[in-house]
Amino acid sequence: MQVLVLNSGSSSIKYRLFDDSLTLLASGLVERIGEASGRAVHRRHDEGGPAELVEQAAFDDHAAGFRSLIAALEQGGLGEELRAIGHRVVHGGEEFVAPSLIDDEVVARIRAQVPLAPLHNPANLTGIEVAASLRPELPQVAVFDTAFHGTLPARAYRYALPTELYREHGVRRYGFHGTSHAFVARRAAAHLGRSLGELDLITLHLGNGASATAISGGRSIDTSMGLTPLEGLVMGTRCGDVDPAVLLHLHRQAGYDLDEIDRLLNRSSGLLGLCGENDLREIDRRARAGDADAELALDVYTYRIRKYLGAYTAALGGLDAVVFTAGVGENQPGVRARVCDDLEVLGIRLDASSNASADVGAAPDGVVAVHAADARVAVLVVATDEEREIAEQTLQALGGTVSRP
Ligand code: ADP
Secondary structure, X not given: OEEEEEEEOOOOEEEEEEEOOOOEEEEEEEEOOOOOOEEEEEEEOOOOOOOEEEEEEOOOOHHHHHHHHHHHHHHOOOOOOEEEEEEXXXXXXXXXXXOEEOOHHHHHHHHOOHHHOOOOHHHHHHHHHHHHHHOOXXXXXXXXXXXXXXXXXXXXXXXXXXXXXXXXXXXXXXXXXXXXXXXXXXXXXXXHOOOHHHOEEEEEEEOOOEEEEEEEOOEEEEEOOOOOOOOOOOOOOOOOOOOOHHHHHHHHHHOOOHHHHHHHHHHOOHHHHHHOOOOHHHHHHHHHOOOHHHHHHHHHHHHHHHHHHHHHHHHHOOOOEEEXXXXXXXXXXXXXXXXXXXXXXXXXXXXXXXXXXXXXXXXOOOEEEOEOOOOOOEEEEEOOOHXXXXXXXXXXXXXXXXXXX
């Protein structure tokens, strides 16, 4: 039995194929859908065929992209045992706090969330509709980025805005990156040999997008992203927390219209806005070479994370472990060192050499401990795998048994 995980964007489809013990069999990407020259890359991870197949072609629409990936799987002798498709869906609103087996009603309910995620949910829906029409015999499951945060208490999810904005327009904190936070929390607990139910964790998903989550007993009790993935930590091109009056000021004093403000906050702010660069590898290199803007960008970025560590320790009323994950969290020891520097007050102290040499790719369980032997709080680097989590939740939603590797 195999499960295919699809992450459909506006002009791309990313996919991964797993067997029922969650071993990765194949992965790939169809991109520039709808453009004159598209590209597909198909990789397989078992021993059965060529490791990589690249296809340059025009993919008119998502259906053409989906056919390409199914053809690549079948050509490689994979896909015959395909039994289910799991879809990443960005926004489930308050409607979805668990994975859902997709039928017409679920599609309509996902569509009803589009105003909350106008850029993402329509693309996710296109993927669902294409897969359902081309492979109608397969059950399809929607797994939501927001669902893990369905356990937030009202004091964490409500903004101090008039109640009717919440009731009538759904204005509240939803949180994102939920599949990643859930996955790394479980991996961290397994690595520590403890039950998730007894742990207070702060998970830091630091990629291009970035969010922090406070997890008590396996339940998300607060998270830094809000109504949209713009709030909270400093990100590659997104500002994270700002005084909302900055928007009014920009409009009134500098003549920015709404679209310009949207672009500014989402695409030209964050690390990019502070130093003209959003790749932390390059920022790190520049900062080491004495570049003041890069140094400031790193300082603002890590200071924001440190503030969330303090706030979430208070929210949790204790702290057992901090988890670093995603591109930056897994691969940038300098960022981890700055975040954890001089935080003994929270029980956090790194072991400099474990931190510098941490290689999650080489760790059998994808987890490396980087705290000092006598530190009160564990600091773990955990390789995230959102697609594997979606595959697992898809199988669970279908009542399948999963043997975790
Ligand atoms: P996304 O949110 O798009 O999935 P990623 O999780 O890949 O993004 O994170 C992108 C960031 O991670 C970039 O700033 C990049 O500098 C950093 N990063 C990714 N891979 C590495 C690596 N191998 N070494 C150092 N930094 C990395």
